[in-house]
Amino acid sequence: MGTTIKVHGTPLSSAFQRAVVCLHEKEVDYELVPVDMRAGAHKQQPFISLNPFGQVPALEHGDLQLFESRAISKYIAEEYAQKGTQLIPTDSKKKAIASVWMEVEAHQFDPVTSKLGWELLFKPMFGLTTDQTVVDEYEAKLVKVLDVYENRLSKSKYLGGDCFTLADLHHLPNLQGLLGTNMKNHIESRPHVKAWVVDITARPAWAKVLAMLKP
């Protein structure tokens, strides 16, 4: 029996979901340590000892403390390489291609979809007004990103290659968010993007994360 992994955060957080879906894919047990973000617990001790930037999630595994959801998922995928779904290719060239698409997610997809999620999902949830100018600007950026994805996915079943990898997994939270907005039209009008989204959002590991959001 190894030391239990602790994940600090809240299931409403997309970055928390990214870390936790990885644990489910690897079939690794963990303990959820709730962080009351409404009360500002993420900006105070003890949480800021785990992440000085005051953002969830953070992970503890024995002496190891991590933050940044993508660094957490990479650690889990490597630490538990022999368990559950293989999420990082072993061949160095295949691994490099998967890395490219992990970077694309972090630097092209996430900034655009996080902004749209804030305007279209979170602002209404918090009683704030959506800024349509921002939505229009970021919708145009989303269209450009999804055109690149449509081209990539017409040649490759998954972004990183023939198999599901972290490159796909990292997209799950923000893709799910887009599906809850009118931006879903941009997914549904692109057949390869649509098939990829249907496939990866149907994974049992993702269903377990969505179940955490049910009251």
Ligand SMILES: N[C@@H](CCC(=O)N[C@@H](CS)C(=O)NCC(=O)O)C(=O)O
């Ligand atoms: N790049 C970070 C982003 C983490 C992040 O933005 N977390 C949000 C919740 S999804 C948060 O804690 N927001 C509170 C804040 O920034 O003050 C990661 O992937 O872990």
